[in-house]
Amino acid sequence: MLIVMQKDATPQQVENVVARVRSQGLSVHLSQGAERVVIGAIGDDRSVSKDQFMLLEGVDRVLPILRPYKLASREFSDTDTQVKIGEREVGGNAVVLIAGPCSVESRGQILEIAHAVREAGAHALRGGAYKPRTSPYSFQGLGAEGLELLAEARAATGLPIVTEVLATEQVQQVSQAADVLQIGARNMQNFALLHAIGETRKPALLKRGMSATVEELLMAAEYILSHGNRQVILCERGIRTFETATRNTTDINAVPVLKSLTHLPVLLDPSHSTGLWQFVTPVARAGIAAGADGLIIEVHPHPEEALSDGSQSLKPERFAELVRQVRAVAEAVGRTVAPPLGQPLPQERDNGRRPAF
Structure with missing residues (x-):
C-alpha cells in the first residue's frame, strides 16, 4: 500500500508512520516528493488494517497497490525512473x-x-x-x-x-x-x-x-x-x-x-x-x-x-x-x-x- 502524507506533515509524523508500518512486518520505501512524502508499505498486507494508518497524524490518504509487482508498478510511482x-x-x-x-x-x-x-x-x-x-x-x-x-x-x-x-x-x-x-x-x-x-x-x-x-x-x-x-x-x-x-x-x-x-x-x-x-x-x-x-x-x-x-x-x-x-x-x-x-x-x-x- 501507499501512505500519502499531508503537505505539512512533520518529520516526526513521518517517522511515526514508518514505525507503524514496520511493526506490521512490512518493509518501508520512502519517496520524498517536491510537495509531500509518500511511504510505500511493501509485503503481504492482506491482514493489515488500512484504517490504522488513517488515524495517524499527518496521513492524507492510504492507497492500495493492486499489482503483484509492487515497487515496479506505476501505482507505486507514476514518475519515470531514470x-x-x-x-x-x-x-x-x-x-x-x-x-x-x-x-x-x-x-x-x-x-x-x-x-x-x-x-x-x-x-x-x-x-x-x-x-x-x-x-x-x-x-x-x-x-x-x-x-x-x-x-x-x-x-x-x-x-x-x-x-x-x-x-x-x-x-x-x-x-x-x-x-x-x-x-x-x-x-x-x-x-x-x-x-x-x-x-x-x-x-x-x-x-x-x-x-x-x-x-x-x-x-x-x-x-x-x-x-x-x-x-x-x-x-x-x-x-x-x-x-x-x-x-x-x-x-x-x-x-x-x-x-x-x-x-x-x-x-x-x-x-x-x-x-x-x-x-x-x-x-x-x-x-x-x-x-x-x-x-x-x-x-x-x-x-x-x-x-x-x-x-x-x-x-x-x-x-x-x-x-x-x-x-x-x-x-x-x-x-x-x-x-x-x-x-x-x-x-x-x-x-x-x-x-x-
Missing part, C-alpha cells in the same frame, strides 16, 4: 544506445569496437566476459581477463561497461569491473542471483526470459527492487514462438505495454530478437517508434570470424547507419537520441544547467 549510466540517463526523452560485441575475444577486438561505436554515437559498451551458451563446447568467454579488457576499453574511450553476470559467486568480481550488471534471459528467474544483484545497489539490466510473460519479467525486477536497488532497466530481447524465420520473435507490443505498467526504463535488443543482422536496423526503428528508452546492439568488425553471435552482429559502418536512422525516427515522434559522450545535452546548450531528463 538510471544513470556514465554521462547519460536511461528513461528520459533522449534515446540511449549501448553497443559492442557479444563476447570479448581479444584486446585488439574490444578496443577496435569500443572506438568505433563511440565514434558512431554509442553511450555505453556491451561485451560478454562470461557467456552462457547452449552447448558446453561453445566459447564461454575470457572470464576475468575479459573484465580487464573491458576496463581497458572504458579507460580508452570513456564508455561505461555493460556486461553479464551468470552466478552469485561472480557478482562481487563483476561489480568491481562493470558499470551495469546484465542479467541474461536464461537467468531472469535465477532468484538467488537477483537477490545478490539487488544487494549491490548497482544499475542492473534485466533481460526478459525467452518464454517469460511481461508480468514474470516485472516480478523478476521486483526481486532486485525489494533490496532497495532502484536502478533497474528492463530489456525486451524477443521470445520463443513457433516461428523459425528468425532466432526469436520480437514482441514489439511489450515495449508500450511495459511503459504503461511500470516506471522502469525499457530497452529493446533487436540483435537477439531477430538473430539476423539484416533485420536489426528495421526492428530498432520500430522499437524507438514504440517508445523504447534505448537499444542494445551487437557490433563486430568481422562478424564472420566472431566466436559467438556473428550472424546478428552489425559491422561498425552498419551500426553508424542504424544510429542515423534511429535518430530520424526519434525526431519524427518528438524525441531525440542523446548526443555522443562529451557533448552537452540540448538543454545544457540553452541554459548551461544539467537537465533532469
